[in-house]
Amino acid sequence: MWFDILPSFWEGTKITIELTLFSAVIAFFLAFAAGFGRLSKFRAVRLLAATYVEIFRGTSLFVQLFWIYFALPLFGIMLPKMVAGVLALSLNAGAYGSEIVRSTIISVPKGQTEAAIALNMTPWQRTRLVILPQALVMMLPAFGNLIIELLKGTALVSLITLSDLTFVATVLNSSIMRPTEIFSVLLIIYFVISLPFTKGIQWIEHRLSAGRY
């Protein structure tokens, strides 16, 4: 039995990992755009960024995915499954990520900005050379957790029949009817994919706390 099902699990795993990586990259950019947008001095930009964040944090990924895949076509926008999946996942994760960006940037002590101003740095130099290097380090563990949430979120694309890991498992289950084996293996595969991220976060947190106490 295992010889028959493992290859299809492997195909599904590839789709799941692709989805996670593509969405993570786009979400990363969205997170910075929206995070900085919310700290902008222009009211319109702040409002726009806040609207984006509140809409995508106020509803669940499930609703967003279904809306993008089933409701958008009525406006004449028909997206392939993969694009709809990546779009929903990255917009959702980007909204959560923007809160990480915003909160870590605020948490850089005010004296740092003041010192940079006193040293006659331009706003761009201030951000690039003083604020970001300190904020980025603090963001890392939170972004790691976000990637795990993203990986877990990819399971939902199976419901719009994109053939990811979970979809492959449900199809196999309906043909060979061995739920115990199939769903146990499925859970274990997700756990294994997430392991490098969990371990990475632990390592970074350990490194960051070294010498702090």
Added chain:
Amino acid sequence: MWNWEYAFKILPEILTALKITVSATFVAFAVALVVGLMLTLARRSNFKPLSLFAGGFVGFVRSTPLLVQLYFIFYVLPEYGLSLTPFVAGVIGLGLHYSTYLAEVYRGGIESIPPGQWEAAKALNFSTLNTWKKIILPQSIPPVIPVMGNYLITMFKETPILSAITLVEIMQTAKMLGSHSFRYLEAFTIVGVLFLVLSYSSSLMVRRLEVRLNLR
């Protein structure tokens, strides 16, 4: 495109289904609160196998998708003679998943108690049970209530996943309405707006609660 007449026609049916969504949220939250506390206590236990099991359980549940956990509960348990209705399977799955998040919340609350409180309880000859019941928990839970409120909102937003195991909540109702009429736009938009309005207004309430707790 958008058809108001149709939207108003389906609105009552969607609002009726909201009842199932809300009751699933609260039952699952109750499960998460109880199991979360048990997990936190188990992790602090001196009995190594118990704390290792709790730690492993939290790690595993937190890094696997809720959807797959729901499938597991709904399709695997019947193999062993334990058939659950979609509602029961759904609240167990959602509750167990978020219990691992709430375990962290409890832990944060407990770890913020100054060591002096433990020492004083010991000096006053409190039993372990009384130390927890009278000293530690009454001080560690109130500060984390806003965080718990946020998890309640998160769980509310996640209930549409239960439609995957055929629970007829708000999202499943929208799906059925959509497939009857081949118009998904109105149904899904109404669901989205309902979630947005309810979760955003409750998160504002939690923020106010947070401010009030901080003032004290």
